[in-house]
Amino acid sequence: DAGITQSPRHKVTETGTPVTLRCHQTENHRYMYWYRQDPGHGLRLIHYSYGVKDTDKGEVSDGYSVSRSKTEDFLLTLESATSSQTSVYFCATRDVGSPLHFGNGTRLTVT
Amino acid sequence: DQQVKQNSPSLSVQEGRISILNCDYTNSMFDYFLWYKKYPAEGPTFLISISSIKDKNEDGRFTVFLNKSAKHLSLHIVPSQPGDSAVYFCAATLNYGGSQGNLIFGKGTKLSVKP
Numbered sequence: 001d002a003g004i005t006q007s008p009r010h011k012v013t014e015t016g017t018p019v020t021l022r023c024h025q026t027e028n029h030r031y032m033y034w035y036r037q038d039p040g041h042g043l044r045l046i047h048y049s050y051g052v053k054d055t056d057k058g059e060v061s062d063g064y065s066v067s068r069s070k071t072e073d074f075l076l077t078l079e080s081a082t083s084s085q086t087s088v089y090f091c092a093t094r095d096v097g098s099p100l101h102f103g104n105g106t107r108l109t110v111t
Numbered sequence: 112d113q114q115v116k117q118n119s120p121s122l123s124v125q126e127g128r129i130s131i132l133n134c135d136y137t138n139s140m141f142d143y144f145l146w147y148k149k150y151p152a153e154g155p156t157f158l159i160s161i162s163s164i165k166d167k168n169e170d171g172r173f174t175v176f177l178n179k180s181a182k183h184l185s186l187h188i189v190p191s192q193p194g195d196s197a198v199y200f201c202a203a204t205l206n207y208g209g210s211q212g213n214l215i216f217g218k219g220t221k222l223s224v225k226p
Contacts, residue, residue: 033213042219043155105152
């Protein structure tokens with residue numbers, strides 16, 4: 001989706017290091033989400049935001065934190081990366097009643 | 112426990128024929144259902160949706176059917192084309208028009224359309 005940019009697109013990091021993934025949107029959507037995709041699990045919600053500084057936990061939030069200080073940016077932080085957090089991470093946004101729009105993902109490898 | 116289930120990990124169909132992808136859900140409170148398509152190295156893209164007040168929604172070659180009593184929905188693609196080869200995710204939610212409406216996704220079905 002042209003309106004959602006995830007950075008970086010690829011990252012390799014070591015166990016125990018902090019990692020921050022960034023999602024930037026130009027659509028002015030109110031809601032933003034972080035999902036992870038793993039083989040055999042589909043897409044699972046990590047955290048979401050329903051406004052600036054308003055965030056909540058999703059299904060698999062342990063080991064992750066988020067921040068949203070501006071409408072357009074939603075950051076996902078792994079405080080101390082573990083191998084189980086090796087995954088593809090997708091950011092998504094939407095307005096009320098409209099479908100989710102996804103970014104192209106960040107592939108994170110924790111060695 | 113999985114609330115949205117796609118029991119077929121993969122499906123292979125000949126070009127020009129019908130593809131039928133199935134999805135079951137357990138929460139009778141879900142009131143909105145969506146299908147997403149995903150190509151490798153890209154994010155999922157929205158395909159089609161249906162509200163629980165309807166039993167069918169059509170958009171070109173794509174039709175979604177909802178059977179609330181069976182808690183089952185299906186996506187029909189007619190005719191199937193090689194470009195339809197992708198992973199298809201079913202998703203469900205409740206109160207989607209409200210303030211949150213988080214989607215619950217199935218594990219996906221990989222569709223291969225052979226020329």
